[in-house]
Amino acid sequence: MAKYIYAFDEGQKSMKDLLGGKGANLAEMKRLSLPVPDGFTITTEACIEYLKQGAKLSDTLMKQLYTELEAFSQRSQKSFSSDTELLLVSVRSGAKISMPGMMDTILNLGLNDENVKKLAVKTNDARFAFDCYRRLLQMFGEVVYGIPMASFDKYFNQYKKQQGYQNDADIPAEGLKDICEYYKAIYLEKVYKPFPQEPVKQLTEAIEAVFKSWDNERARIYRELNEIPHDIGTAVNIQEMVFGNSGEESGTGVAFTRNPVTGEAQLFGEYLLNAQGEDVVAGIRTPKDIDTLKGQMPTVYQQFVEVSQQLEMHYKDMQDIEFTIENGKLYILQTRSGKRTARAAIQIAVDLVEEGIITEEEALQRVDIKSIDQLLHPNFDEGALKQAVLVSDMGLPASPGATSGKIVFSAENAKFESEKGNKVILMRPETSPEDIEGMIASEAIVTTHGGMTSHAAVVARGMGKCCVTGCSNIEINVTDKIVNYPGGTLYEGDIVSVDGAKGDVYKGEIATIEAESSEAFETFMKWSASKARLDVRMNAETVPDIQAGYQFGAKGIGLVRTEHMFFAPERLVEMRRFILSDTHDQRITALNKIKTYQVVDFEKILELSGDRPTIIRLLDPPLHEFLPNSQEDKQAVANQLEVPINELEQLIENLNEVNPMLGHRGCRLAITYPELYLMQVEAIIESALRLKAQGIACQPEIMIPLVSTVAEFSILKTNINERIDRIQQEAKESIDYSIGTMIETPRACLIAGELARECDFMSFGTNDLTQLTFGFSRDDAGKFIGEYADKGILAKDPFQTLDIEGVGNLVKMATEQAKAVNPEIKIGVCGELGGDHKSILYFNKLNIDYVSCSPFRVPGALLSTAQCEVEVSHKYAK
């Protein structure tokens, strides 16, 4: 027969699966002989069984409950029916992982019309007794019978107002008694049944309420989102009451063993005297700082300090402790690892290592990877935020940061305003490569279309620039230069504030708090880097980004996107000249001009990298992306290049593609225009030669994108090698370079073994690979991906977290084949997923050498890969 009930002194902290987090910790504290009120825990298995049996408490469980209540009475010498030694209990849920939506707490259970009187007599405090009773009535009504809390509060406030009482404490015993009577009437009115007077009935109904709350919708959704299994159930903790509301020698409070905001190693907490349970958080009375307790109750304070130190040492982590003082005696009601800010998490982790409490490996596991982002970007001041008017709260948190500026609707205007010294926010339905310079000039980018991996999102993250995409509840009208949002209209020049970490846009300017680095952060990142198996590189091409990435610990550059270098006006005109050329000679002339710029670009990048590897991807986008869209721009370009407008229009028409993502781009461009890649290769090698002349060694790695056949790669590689040989012979110098490919098409994965014979390295471009594997365009998927998440079709956005079954499987197959054929080949991931923890967990298991992500995601990625290794080595150690 299953044991469904454990007395606190039968359990311990390792029994979380069975007793839940709260129950296991209460048992543990009991084992440590801490002052914990006695009680027992009904197991998670009992919950599962209850739900499986169609919401029925089994005879077995009821029998065990009666036996345990008997034993409990014996131990405490109290009972639900005793006149003098009255047993009152609290009932609390406690799953293995705490989650919102679960039933929380019922206090003072056991009180009824009889017992409240006994309590009044025993404590000689009728006011206290009826205060406890009305609290029970209210909590039980809400939690067990679903009577809205507001029904009780409304009456309570009316009564206070009628009688002219200022504070709750002003209400005398008689008043509270009346309130209890009225509360009981609410039961009859709302649920057509009276408050159960029988304590055991109260208890069993409360237990059932906890069990049922495991299956309520909010809890289910939370579990879905957080990938918590549905079949682990919750435990129920039944504990003897202690009363923080039994006078001025009593109180209740919450404390953290260290500062949860800064991580400072100093007790941090609040308490209220003569208060119970939720009073501290309800905000009716202002709680006092825990330090004050030192003066008010020095012995209790000292005892609490000792307990909290003991608990932190025992659990080896910062604790969040609930306590109650009853008539000068301290009781501990709960302890758990305390929630903390990213900054505090790192500070505490580093401090705990330095205090010798935990190892570096343990410290690495203490920090949530997602929180690292917070550390690297400014945030809005929480106070100021509360006052702010929302424009949209439906956007996607595409790139973190918090900033304000004037609205502009075009890249040109963004540049224009920013050159005048104005901070601007670029708002567009979506962005395209043509907008790059405008994006650089802006503080933040806001779009209505597109998802987390739309052009705006990817580019902004690359730049470490704040960005919110997919604000589907607003309309950005570029023609009329207005933004319609649910609360009104915004015009060009209006100020908005953008929170890229949350995906929110606000009206007006909001004060920000700057990100700051700390010694602890640097120490922590050093530990991460030392434990990581996978190298972490960055996707970057601008000087500030590259500097940032190296500062954050990147081991090289995994992706230089050269197309971003073609949009400066003096280059764009040459690129357009190239596209419009009729002859090979004309094309070469245009390309040679671009080359002079590219040499400078690459020299800067390669110099910053020095002997760290730098993967330069040759031109990837289709040519039409370099041509103008609007009639105005077309005319301007026609004038500038001195071609008839209709010829230009015809060319644009000819280059237009139905599905540009699947079009004439990547290496396909170089098959038709070999000179394009050769120009870039010349620029790379010439810049490397210049650096060599200055005594700077560098390691350019040339990457050919969008390969789907071995022949594409071999042909281009042969061309490139021939050209480089010629340059090196002319220069009588040689450069250490390599040539590899980006694996972005499913076919490239399927023939990876053959490709690997030809390549020095391979880099998975997970964005395109995911698009092609699913047949989703990331530019268009916004229209249905929300529905897909809602209906549970996609648990995770596959552009943000690796789709293991599909894309992951292709990556695995390709990696295995490639390494089997060419064990020397370097394999990396340079798509968006290169910075995602869940994805890194998977990549770390494969024979992959590095991941590459936006500079600002480098620290998170480093920590991810370090955590993988720490987990792995722990597993082997066991």
Added chain:
Amino acid sequence: MAKYIYAFDEGQKSMKDLLGGKGANLAEMKRLSLPVPDGFTITTEACIEYLKQGAKLSDTLMKQLYTELEAFSQRSQKSFSSDTELLLVSVRSGAKISMPGMMDTILNLGLNDENVKKLAVKTNDARFAFDCYRRLLQMFGEVVYGIPMASFDKYFNQYKKQQGYQNDADIPAEGLKDICEYYKAIYLEKVYKPFPQEPVKQLTEAIEAVFKSWDNERARIYRELNEIPHDIGTAVNIQEMVFGNSGEESGTGVAFTRNPVTGEAQLFGEYLLNAQGEDVVAGIRTPKDIDTLKGQMPTVYQQFVEVSQQLEMHYKDMQDIEFTIENGKLYILQTRSGKRTARAAIQIAVDLVEEGIITEEEALQRVDIKSIDQLLHPNFDEGALKQAVLVSDMGLPASPGATSGKIVFSAENAKFESEKGNKVILMRPETSPEDIEGMIASEAIVTTHGGMTSHAAVVARGMGKCCVTGCSNIEINVTDKIVNYPGGTLYEGDIVSVDGAKGDVYKGEIATIEAESSEAFETFMKWSASKARLDVRMNAETVPDIQAGYQFGAKGIGLVRTEHMFFAPERLVEMRRFILSDTHDQRITALNKIKTYQVVDFEKILELSGDRPTIIRLLDPPLHEFLPNSQEDKQAVANQLEVPINELEQLIENLNEVNPMLGHRGCRLAITYPELYLMQVEAIIESALRLKAQGIACQPEIMIPLVSTVAEFSILKTNINERIDRIQQEAKESIDYSIGTMIETPRACLIAGELARECDFMSFGTNDLTQLTFGFSRDDAGKFIGEYADKGILAKDPFQTLDIEGVGNLVKMATEQAKAVNPEIKIGVCGELGGDHKSILYFNKLNIDYVSCSPFRVPGALLSTAQCEVEVSHKYAK
């Protein structure tokens, strides 16, 4: 030491690899004791060796050559230097597979200034001797030294004109002698060296010329195109000359043992008296019908008839025989399987079976699958074609047929003109689903963009309608309604003729010859069907197409594309109403109207299929395909639906997609608009119920397109089943239906095992699967795919012939996984590749149940799959 030379009587027909086709057949005829002039063959291995050694005749070969010449002299009692028994030979190439571009023939080799005189004396015919010499000089000059034939012809014609001779035969011996002198001067002038007088030198130079011709560009390209390996080499045949030009008792000719055009079992051929070699084909004199020989030389004729019958029986196939008569004696110079039309191929194959010469299995292997297409479509009259003016010969043969009509530039105009009774040809840069009705109304479709699997091509093939795509050398200007082609301009209403089998477009009307079915064809197709392992279904949705498909032997419908049913005006308006709806009720109202049409559609289709399975694919294209494009159309739709034009424009803008191929389409539509599929499912089941009420059983199979996750399929399947249950309960009747999915995304292949648990059937949509695997858009790939073919990156267009390494691998993995999990599942292929022979060869090896293709490709597919089986069973038999 390798044996490089075989005398004719050392070989036999099985030695084609070594002796080439011609050499093996000459040896074989020798074995059969037929009157073949003696000679020997230099092996293909000698050719390979020669090329490998850097174009050098090895000592070994030269030694063997001298030895063989010696033996040959012994056998023939003739030599290159004998005064009376002069040896003259022909030299001909002969690879295993005959191919254009190879050196062909040198006759009369061995003649020189001395020998020509001996020949004159010996034959007592100086004219004959110098005629032979001038032919040698000309052929040798062209073939061995590359002197243009025209240089010789020019002088020859000048001479004739100067001297006033009408015919070649009028030139006397002295004249031919002068010509020979002049020809020798041409050598000095053109190649600075004299004609080699030494016969063995002539011979070795001729042999080298044959060997070298194996590697010339034309031959290489031909081999690439026809997938003939480059390393099999060619043999050289050296044969004693017989002279068809030695008087009126001599002659030369070519004959087929059966009629190569109709297949009729009757000798068919031509000959010329007193002529040599190429005279028959050169067209200077008109050859005579072989029948005439019966009267002229009855004995020779009778002998030839016997020889030809013997050869046909021996080779068990229709033979193409070259013969020469020298002074009344018959010589056979060559025999080979004769080329024939598709019609003849089938007639001959069937006749040979009926004559007991070959088996049905052999007959099935005798017909080229590609030629089947010819049989099902009309063709232009060959004579008329010679006069016609080309508009474009650069188009792709997208869908066979030959037809003429007036040019129209829009679908509307196509309908308008066709309703007036005019035949029209729709010419557009490309087509879209909106053009469907215009395409139906047209005789043929011509586009400038797009490839063999562009929208125009796929739809036209589905309709069995003539179509040429990718005419890149013409410009179709829809705005100005003109077609610019290299020779001028065409206007709306001008007549053009379109050859869909060749990809050509002509100016004006050209007479056609109708396709006709025959008894032999039907017999042949019956044999095919009985041998096929794979079922062949059709992709069709119109009544004439379905009827055609069933007549051609389809076993069911593999793909009904329901989107084609939404474009008739009365439906399109409801579809647009559906898209523009604000509320669920409005959507349902619009859909219910469409349903009334769909019920009728499906009833017709299901009735035609009867108990054969019919897969109906639920709606696939994105919604924006149903909305108007031009400003005019937009206004018309706005008026019709009574919505403000700007609202309509906003909607179109919102629905617009960057990559529609990867957008909100297929099952994704049904996730967001479940009622869309449910309407179609209701229509399917209701139509099946109507048929059942009439006593007609049918087997609808419901196919959900573009699935990439199991959840998509399960959710939709559950919805569909629920809806069908409800309808069946209401009707108190049940329908035998199944639900399956189309496998079009790489991800669907990767999770095929999981999907198979849920599906009754799976059908590979190879078009989309190929697009996604390569990352090629078939609408856009036209821009680079030509270059890819030229550079050998893609040997075959993967949209026409399965890419085995990539797409084929996915299909294989998916099929294996699916059948392992669910052995009952039916698996098919319904993309374009379902009708391609090479692809069927691969599919036939997998555990696939059926292929499905356009009705007009059904016979070819049936033959393909039959041929696979015949090959397989032969393999096992061996």
